Amino acid sequence: GENVEQHPSTLSVQEGDSAVIKCTYSDSASNYFPWYKQELGKRPQLIIDIRSNVGEKKDQRIAVTLNKTAKHFSLHITETQPEDSAVYFCAAKGSSASKIIFGSGTRLSIRP
Amino acid sequence: DTEVTQTPKHLVMGMTNKKSLKCEQHMGHRAMYWYKQKAKKPPELMFVYSYEKLSINESVPSRFSPECPNSSLLNLHLHALQPEDSALYLCASSHPGQGEYEQYFGPGTRLTVT
Numbered sequence: 077g078e079n080v081e082q083h084p085s086t087l088s089v090q091e092g093d094s095a096v097i098k099c100t101y102s103d104s105a106s107n108y109f110p111w112y113k114q115e116l117g118k119r120p121q122l123i124i125d126i127r128s129n130v131g132e133k134k135d136q137r138i139a140v141t142l143n144k145t146a147k148h149f150s151l152h153i154t155e156t157q158p159e160d161s162a163v164y165f166c167a168a169k170g171s172s173a174s175k176i177i178f179g180s181g182t183r184l185s186i187r188p
Numbered sequence: 189d190t191e192v193t194q195t196p197k198h199l200v201m202g203m204t205n206k207k208s209l210k211c212e213q214h215m216g217h218r219a220m221y222w223y224k225q226k227a228k229k230p231p232e233l234m235f236v237y238s239y240e241k242l243s244i245n246e247s248v249p250s251r252f253s254p255e256c257p258n259s260s261l262l263n264l265h266l267h268a269l270q271p272e273d274s275a276l277y278l279c280a281s282s283h284p285g286q287g288e289y290e291q292y293f294g295p296g297t298r299l300t301v302t
Contacts, residue, residue, distance in 0.1 A: 120278070121293070
């Protein structure tokens with residue numbers, strides 16, 4: 077069935093350094109890949125997304141890359157700040173137009 | 189208005205109680221979702237409504253009963269829940285049209301079943 081794997085499960089980086097989170101998906105028909113940030117006790121918040129007709133997308137300090145051949149996509153955060161500490165979920169749109177499949181999440185901690 | 193709202197924020201109920209969770213959006217979205225999220229886990233899809241019709245039921249037990257009274261409102265009726273049903277219940281909405289996939293989440297209802 078449809079599956080999204082996410083690594084690492086936890087990530088600790090020094091403030092100012094970069095963080096990279098990687099995901100793989102199983103359904104070759106997937107064409108939409110959102111990333112959500114969830115702070116403790118809050119809702120998942122869409123921070124960036126990419127579609128399968130694009131290889132890379134950037135929004136200020138956040139970028140997402142997509143390799144359709146390998147079925148990999150990654151989130152890159154540069155110049156990390158304390159407010160970047162949160163759980164990040166990748167996701168992929170499944171065969172249903174309305175259904176997205178979430179990865180297991182990465183807990184990102186930024187060390188001062 | 190770019191927000192999805194949910195009430196109540198917190199709910200404690202016994203296993204014999206009947207309660208309802210409510211969700212509202214005024215973004216003109218015609219797809220609405222219920223998710224269940226346990227601690228340290230991703231959101232788990234329960235139901236999808238598209239144009240006020242139930243389009244996806246992820247084999248959810250019948251003690252959870254969704255309802256979509258109109259295009260802005262989504263309810264989740266709860267009855268005879270189990271302690272393992274304690275979780276954060278998230279509502280989300282999106283355009284169901286081709287190419288518009290972004291889902292926006294409400295703040296959630298934290299449910300405790302005693």
